Amino acid sequence: xxxxxxxxxxxxxxxxxxxxxxxxxxxxxxxxxxxxxxxxxxxxxxxxxxxxxxxxxxxxxxxxxxxxxxxxxxxxxxxxxxxxxxxxxxxxxxxxxxxxxxxxxxxxxxxxxxxxxxxxxxxxxxxxxxxxxxxxxxxxxxxxxxxxxxxxxxxxxxxxxxxxxxxxxxxxxxxxxxxxxxxxxxxxxxxxxxxxxxxxxxxxxxxxxxxxxxxxxxxxxxxxxxxxxxxxxxxxxxxxxxxxxxxxxxxxxxxxxxxxx
Amino acid sequence: xxxxxxxxxxxxxxxxxxxxxxxxxxxxxxxxxxxxxxxxxxxxxxxxxxxxxxxxxxxxxxxxxxxxxxxxxxxxxxxxxxxxxxxxxxxxxxxxxxxxxxxxxxxxxxxxxxxxxxxxxxxxxxxxxxxxxxxxxxxxxxxxxxxxxxxxxxxxxxxxxxxxxxxxxxxxxxxxxxxxxxxxxxxxxxxxxxxxxxxxxxxxxxxxxxxxxxxxxxxxxxxxxxxxxxxxxxxxxxxxxxxxxxxxxxxxxxxxxxxxxxxxxxxxxxxxxxxxxxxxxxxxxxxxxxxxxxxxxxxxxxxxxxxxxxxxxxxxxxxxxxxxxxxxxxxxxxxxxxxxxxxxxxxxxxxxxxxxxxxxxxxxxxxxxxxxxxxxxxxxxxxxxxxxxxxxxxxxxxxxxxxxxxxxxxxxxxxxxxxxxxxxxxxxxxxxxxxxxxxxxxxxxxxxxxxxxxxxxxxxxxxxxxxxxxxxxxxxxxxxxxxxxxxxxxxxxxxxxxxxxxxxxxxxxxxxxxxxxxxxxxxxxxxxxxxxxxxxxxxxxxxxxxxxxxxxxxxxxxxxxxxxxxxxxxxxxxxxxxxxxxxxxxxxxxxxxxxxxxxxxxxxxxxxxxxxxxxxxxxxxxxxxxxxxxxxxx
Numbered sequence: 025x026x027x028x029x030x031x032x033x034x035x036x037x038x039x040x041x042x043x044x045x046x047x048x049x050x051x052x053x054x055x056x057x058x059x060x061x062x063x064x065x066x067x068x069x070x071x072x073x074x075x076x077x078x079x080x081x082x083x084x085x086x087x088x089x090x091x092x093x094x095x096x097x098x099x100x101x102x103x104x105x106x107x108x109x110x111x112x113x114x115x116x117x118x119x120x121x122x123x124x125x126x127x128x129x130x131x132x133x134x135x136x137x138x139x140x141x142x143x144x145x146x147x148x149x150x151x152x153x154x155x156x157x158x159x160x161x162x163x164x165x166x167x168x169x170x171x172x173x174x175x176x177x178x179x180x181x182x183x184x185x186x187x188x189x190x191x192x193x194x195x196x197x198x199x200x201x202x203x204x205x206x207x208x209x210x211x212x213x214x215x216x217x218x219x220x221x222x223x224x225x226x227x228x229x230x231x232x233x234x235x236x237x238x239x240x241x242x243x244x245x246x247x248x249x250x251x252x253x254x255x256x257x258x259x260x261x262x263x264x265x266x267x268x269x270x271x272x273x274x275x276x277x278x279x280x281x282x283x284x285x
Numbered sequence: 286x287x288x289x290x291x292x293x294x295x296x297x298x299x300x301x302x303x304x305x306x307x308x309x310x311x312x313x314x315x316x317x318x319x320x321x322x323x324x325x326x327x328x329x330x331x332x333x334x335x336x337x338x339x340x341x342x343x344x345x346x347x348x349x350x351x352x353x354x355x356x357x358x359x360x361x362x363x364x365x366x367x368x369x370x371x372x373x374x375x376x377x378x379x380x381x382x383x384x385x386x387x388x389x390x391x392x393x394x395x396x397x398x399x400x401x402x403x404x405x406x407x408x409x410x411x412x413x414x415x416x417x418x419x420x421x422x423x424x425x426x427x428x429x430x431x432x433x434x435x436x437x438x439x440x441x442x443x444x445x446x447x448x449x450x451x452x453x454x455x456x457x458x459x460x461x462x463x464x465x466x467x468x469x470x471x472x473x474x475x476x477x478x479x480x481x482x483x484x485x486x487x488x489x490x491x492x493x494x495x496x497x498x499x500x501x502x503x504x505x506x507x508x509x510x511x512x513x514x515x516x517x518x519x520x521x522x523x524x525x526x527x528x529x530x531x532x533x534x535x536x537x538x539x540x541x542x543x544x545x546x547x548x549x550x551x552x553x554x555x556x557x558x559x560x561x562x563x564x565x566x567x568x569x570x571x572x573x574x575x576x577x578x579x580x581x582x583x584x585x586x587x588x589x590x591x592x593x594x595x596x597x598x599x600x601x602x603x604x605x606x607x608x609x610x611x612x613x614x615x616x617x618x619x620x621x622x623x624x625x626x627x628x629x630x631x632x633x634x635x636x637x638x639x640x641x642x643x644x645x646x647x648x649x650x651x652x653x654x655x656x657x658x659x660x661x662x663x664x665x666x667x668x669x670x671x672x673x674x675x676x677x678x679x680x681x682x683x684x685x686x687x688x689x690x691x692x693x694x695x696x697x698x699x700x701x702x703x704x705x706x707x708x709x710x711x712x713x714x715x716x717x718x719x720x721x722x723x724x725x726x727x728x729x730x731x732x733x734x735x736x737x738x739x740x741x742x743x744x745x746x747x748x749x750x751x752x753x754x755x756x757x758x759x760x761x762x763x764x765x766x767x768x769x770x771x772x773x774x775x776x777x778x779x780x781x782x783x784x785x786x787x788x789x790x791x792x793x794x795x796x797x798x799x800x801x802x803x804x805x806x807x808x809x810x811x812x813x814x815x816x817x818x819x820x821x822x823x824x825x826x827x828x829x830x831x832x833x834x835x836x837x838x839x840x841x842x843x844x845x846x847x848x849x850x851x852x853x854x855x856x857x858x859x860x861x862x863x864x865x866x867x868x869x870x871x872x873x874x875x876x877x878x879x880x881x882x883x884x885x886x887x888x889x890x891x892x893x894x895x896x897x898x899x900x901x902x903x904x905x906x907x908x909x910x911x912x913x914x915x916x917x918x919x
Contacts, residue, residue, distance in 0.1 A: 055752050066746050072626065072688030074655060088754060093747035103743050105655065121753070126736055131743040164760040172769055179773040183780040210770075217760035 058087040062094055065101075074101045092122035096131070103135055109229035109251040109283065111135045116227065116254065116285045123160035139252035143270040164217035171209030178202035224257035226265060230281030239264035239276045246275045254285065316342035317406055321354075321413035323399065329423035333362070334389050336399055338413065340406055341382040345370050347407045348383055354402035354413075358420065359389040367497045367560060391420040459561055459584055462530070464489040466537065466555060466588040471672075474594045477547050478610035478641050479704045480673055482514070485538040485555045485588055489522075491531055498537065498559035501585050506542050508550040509593075510644060512667065512674045514539035541674040543610075543641045544595040552591040559584060598702055603709050605649050609701035611640015615648070617697055617714040625723040626689050632682045634661070634697055634714070639675040642667060647680040648699040653692045655721075656684040686721040693718050795842040802839035806832045806903050813899070817892050823881050825892055829899040830877040833870070836903050840910050850874065862909045866902075873898050 065080035078101045084094060095118035103111035115132040122128050162170070181199040184190065231251050236243040239261045247269075249255075255267035258274060265282060268274045318341040328334045340348055345368075353361050366385035373380050391397060397418040404411050464487065471482040489495055522533035537557065544550050560581045598610070613636050620631040636645060643665055652658045661680035668676045686692070694717040703710050738744045760766055790797045809832030816825035834853075838845030841856050850871055857867050876895065880887055887895075 058752060059749055062749055069746060072655065072686075073690060074688060075690060089752040091750045091752050093750040096747045100743055100746060105653070122750070125747075127738060127744045127747065130736070130738045134741070134743050168760055168766065175770065176773050179777050183777050186777075186781055186784055214761050217762075221759045221761070 054087050055089055058084045058089040061087070062091075062097075066097060069097065069101055069104075072104075074104045077101045078105075090121070092118045092120075092125065092128070094118075095121065096125075096128050099131060099135070103131070107229075108135060108138055109227050112139070112252050112254065113227045113229070113283045113285055116225070120160065123157070135252065140250040141253045143253075143273075145270045146272045158212075159216045159220065164213050164220060166213075167209050167216055168213035171206050171211075171213050174202045174206030174209060178206055225285040226255050226257055226267065226277075226279075226282040227285055228253045228255070228277075228281060229283045233277055233281040235267075235269075235273075235275035235277060237275060239266070241278075243276065246273070249277070255282075257284075317411075318342055319404060319406070319411040319413065321399075321402070321416065323416050323418060326417070327419045327421060327426075328391060329426035330391050330394055330420055331423040332391070332426070334359070334391070334418060335386050336389060336416070337384050337386045338366075338402065338404060339382055339384040340404060340411075341380065343383075343406055344381055345383045349405040351385060351402060351404040353387045355400040356389055356398060357400070358392050358395060358397035359399065359418070360392055362388045362390055363499060365499060391418075394420050394422060396420070459493060459582060462490075463493045464495060464559075464561060464584065464586065466557065466586045468552070468555065468588040468591050470552075470591050470593065473592065474596065475544060476596050476610060476702065476704045477598050478543050478545065478608055478644065478702075480541050480543055480611060480640055481593060482539065482541050482672060483552060483591055484536060486534050487537050487557075487559075487586065488525070488527060488532040488534050489561075491524075491533060494562040495559045496562065496581075498557045500556065501558040501587075502556040504538075504553055504555050506540075506550075506552040508546055508548075508595075509542040509544055509552065510641065511543075512541040512643065514541055514674070542593075543644070544593060547595045547597040550593045550595055552593065554590050555588040557586050559586065599707070599709070602702070603700045603711060605698050605711075606700035606702070606709060607646035607648075609636075609640065609645050609699070610704060611638055611642075611701060612703055612705065613638030613640060613699065613701050613712060615697070615699040615712040615714060617717070619694070619717050619719070622718065623720045623722070624686060626686055626721055627723070628685070630656075630684045630686070630719060632684060632694070632717075634680045634682070634699075635677055636679075636699060637677045639673050640701070642674060642676050642678045645678050648697050650680075650682060650697055651695050652682070652684060653694070655688045655690070655692060656686050659683040659685070684719075686719065689721045689723055691718060691720045798839040798842050802836050803907075805839065806836040809835060810896075810900065810903075813896060817889075817896060820889065820892075822887050822892060826877040826880045826887075826895065829895055830874060830881075833873070833899050833902050837906055840906060857906070857909075860906075860909050860913050862906060866905055869898070870902050873902065 061080050061084035065077040065084065068074075068080060069077035078098060081094060081098045081101065095114045099111045099114035099118060102108075102114060112132065112135050115128060115135060118125075118128050119132065158167075178199055181195060181202060185195060185199070228249055228251050233249050234245045235247040235249055236245050238244075249269075253269075255269060255277075257265050258268055259266040260279070261276075263279050264276050265279045266274060266276050267282075318339075320339045320341075322337050322339070324335045324337075325332075336354065338351060350366070350368075353364055353366065364387075366387050369384045369386070371382050371384075389397075389399070397420050399416045399418065401413050401415050403413070466485055466487050469484045469486060475481050487495065487498075516536045516539055520535035522535050525532050525534045538555060542552065561584050562581050616635050616637070618633045618635070620633075621628075624630050632650075634648060634650065636642070636648075647661050647663070650661075660682045664679045664681070666676045666678075667674055696713050696716045698711055698713045700709060700711050702708075790800065809828045813825050813828035813832065816828060834845040834848070837843075837853070837857070838848070841860065843856055853874075854867055854871065857870070858864075862870075873895065
C-alpha cells in the first residue's frame with residue numbers, strides 16, 4: 025500500500041476512497057450475478073429442465089449469497105426429480121430464512137407426507153416453541169443487534185452520568201432498564217448461536233440406511249430408516265454420526281447417506 | 286365303485302321306458318317323432334326318476350340340445366343330459382333316434398310335475414306335454430325284484446364288487462379293476478411356488494366302454510394356485526398295460542398346481558360319474574343277447590388324493606425377489622430412444638419361461654423423476670399346450686418426459702428361484718438412454734387449497750427474495766461480536782479516564798503545571814529554533830530563557846517570574862541537581878540576559894550552542910526530578 029501511495033501521484037484520500045469502493049462494488053456485482061443465475065434457474069425449472077435448474081441454483085449459492093427463495097426453489101427441483109431427501113433438506117434450509125412462509129410450509133408438508141418413516145415425536149416443553157419461533161424470527165444476529173443497542177445505550181447513559189455527574193432518578197432507571205434488556209438479549213443471542221450450532225440436524229438422503237448401536241459397520245442394527253427423515257445430530261465420529269430419532273431413540277448412522285441441514 | 290340301483294332294477298324287471306302321457310305332438314306328418322317319458326310315474330321319496338326326451342327320424346346334428354324341463358317338487362340332479370344315439374335299418378330303411386335323459390330327485394311326498402319342454406329340430410319347434418308323478422313313502426314302494434343271479438354262465442367270474450351290501454338287489458357287472466382313475470403328479474415334493482403337473486387318467490379294460498362322464502363332486506386343491514391344462518374333447522383311448530392286464534386309457538384332466546405355502550398339502554381326489562357298457566361278449570358272446578338288462582351302468586369313480594410335500598425357499602433371497610419360481614429369461618424393449626417433450630415412450634419388460642407366470646410381480650423399475658410413469662399394463666400369455674405352464678408375461682410402462690435432456694434408464698433386475706438348480710438367479714437387462722428434445726408447458730394444478738396452493742402437490746417457484754451474505758461462522762465464533770461488545774466498554778473507560786484527568790487538572794495545580802511543562806518547553810524551543818533560522822538573537826535567547834525557566838517553574842511548581850538566581854539555585858539544589866550543572870545553568874541564563882540587553886550580536890554557532898544547552902538543561906532537570914520522585918516512592 026505504501027508503495028502504491030509513493031508511486032502514484034493521486035491524492036491519498038482518493039486512494040482510500042477507491043479501496044473502500046472496490047469491495048462494495050464487487051459485492052454488488054456478485055449479488056447481481058447471483059440474482060441473474062437464480063432467475064435463469066427459474067426459467068429452466070419452468071420448462072421442466074430440473075437438472076439444469078439445479079446446476080444454476082448451485083452456481084448462485086457459490087457466490088456467497090443465500091435466500092429463502094433460492095433454497096425453496098432448489099427443494100422444488102429436487103422434489104420434481106424424486107430426490108425426496110434433498111428436497112426436504114433444502115426446504116428445511118429455507119425454513120430458517122422464511123419461518124412464516126405459507127407456501128414453504130405447504131411444500132415441506134407435501135414432501136414429508138411422501139416419506140416412509142413416521143415416528144411419534146416426544147412431548148415438547150412449553151417454552152420450546154416460543155424460543156424456536158424467536159430464534160427463527162430474529163436469529164442470533166438479530167438478537168445480538170438488539171442487545172447491542174441496549175448495551176450501547178447503557179454505556180452511553182453511564183458515560184453521561186459520569187461526565188455530567190447527574191443524579192437524575194429517571195436517568196438511573198433508564199440505565200438499569202437498558203442494562204437488563206441488553207443483558208437479556210445478548211445472553212439470548214449467544215444461546216441462540218450456541219444452540220443453532222450445536223443443534224445440527226441431518227436428513228437421510230439414501231433410500232434406506234441402517235441405524236446401528238455403534239459407529240462401526242458390524243455394530244448390531246437397530247432399525248432401517250428411509251429417505252427424507254430428519255434427525256438431530258448428537259455426536260460425530262469419523263464417517264459416522266450419532267443421531268436422535270423424533271421418538272427419542274438414538275443410534276449411529278453412516279454419514280455418507282445423510283445430508284446436513 | 287358305486288352303481289345306481291334304480292337303473293339296474295328297472296332294466297332287470299324288463300320294464301322298458303314307461304310311456305307316461307300323450308306325448309306325441311308331431312307337428313307334421315313326417316317321420317320326425319318326439320316323445321317324452323319318465324322311468325316311473327310313482328316313485329318312492331328315496332328314489333330317482335329319469336326323464337327322457339327322444340327324437341326319432343332325424344340325425345343328431347339337426348337337433349338343438351334342449352334345456353332340461355322345469356319341474357315342481359323335483360330337483361334336477363344334473364343340467365347336462367346324457368345323450369344316447371341309436372341307428373338301425375328296418376326293411377331297408379334307416380332309422381335313427383336320439384335320446385336326452387335328465388335325472389330328478391323327489392323333494393317331498395305328494396304330487397310332482399315335470400312341465401312341458403320344447404326342442405328345436407331342423408329349425409322347427411316341438412313341444413311336449415307335462416308329466417305328473419306321484420311321490421310316495423319309500424315303504425309303500427313294492428319290493429324290487431332281485432335280479433336273477435348270474436344270468437350269464439360265466440358271470441360268476443365277476444363277483445359282486447367289494448363293499449356291496451348283502452341286500453343289494455343287483456350286483457354290478459363292473460369290477461374295481463375294470464375301470465379306475467389314477468392321479469399322476471409330476472412330483473410329490475416341490476419348492477414353494479414350484480410348478481407341479483397332475484394328470485388324471487381313466488384306465489378301463491377293453492371290454493368296458495365308458496361314455497358320458499361328468500364330475501360327481503367338486504375338485505379342490507387347497508393351498509395351491511391352479512392352472513387348468515387342456516385335454517382332448519373327444520379322447521381316443523390309448524392301449525396300455527398295467528399289472529399284466531390290457532387297458533385303454535384316456536386323459537380326463539390335466540392341471541398345473543403351484544403350492545403357495547410350505548408343508549404337506551393335499552389335492553382332492555377327482556370324482557366322476559360315468560355310464561359304462563360292460564360288453565359281456567368279451568366273456569360270454571351270448572350273454573348280451575340273452576340278457577334283458579340295460580347294458581349301461583352308471584358308476585362313480587374317484588382317483589386317490591395326491592399329497593405334495595412342499596419345501597420352503599432358501600433363506601436370504603436376492604434384492605428384488607418377489608416370489609418368482611421357475612426358469613425365466615427377461616428382455617426389455619423401448620419404443621423410442623429419441624422423443625419430444627410430452628411424447629410417450631413405451632418400455633416393455635417381458636419375462637418368458639416356465640413357472641408361476643400368473644403370480645409374477647413386476648420387477649423394480651426406477652424411472653428418473655423427469656418422466657411421468659404410467660402402468661405397468663400387464664399381459665400374460667400362457668401356453669398350456671405343453672406339459673408345463675409356460676409363456677410370457679409382459680409389463681408395459683408408458684413414460685412421458687417433462688423435460689428435455691438425455692436421461693438414462695437404469696438396468697432392470699429380475700430375481701427368481703430356479704428349482705432345477707436350487708438357487709436364486711438374476712436376469713438383468715441393459716440400461717437405456719432416452720434423448721428428449723423440445724420444451725413443455727407445465728399443466729396447471731387441477732385443484733387448489735384455500736390458500737391457493739395445489740392439493741397433493743408442491744407449490745410453484747418463489748420469486749427472488751432478500752439476498753443475504755452467507756455466514757457460515759456462528760455469532761459466538763465471530764471476532765466482530767466481541768469487538769462490538771468491547772468497543773463501548775473502551776469508550777466508557779476513555780470517558781472515565783478523561784473525566785478523572787480533567788478533574789485533576791482542575792484541582793491539582795502542581796499536576797497541571799507538571800502536565801504542561803513539557804509541551805510549553807517544546808513550544809518555546811520550537812519558536813527559538815525558528816528565530817535561530819531567522820537570526821534574531823534577542824528574541825531567540827528570550828525564547829530559550831522562557832523555555833528553560835518555564836520548564837523548571839512548571840516542574841517545581843514555583844513562580845518563575847521574579848525568581849532570583851539564588852532562589853533558583855536553591856530550588857535546583859533541593860532536587861539534587863549537580864553543582865556544576867547549576868553553575869552552567871546560571872551562566873546560561875546570564876548569557877541570555879547579556880545577549881538580550883547587549884549591543885553585540887552573537888554568532889550563529891554561539892546560538893546553536895545555546896540552543897543545545899537549553900535542551901540539555903531541560904533534560905537534565907527533568908531527569909533529576911524523575912530520580913528524586915523515584916527515590917521518594919522507593
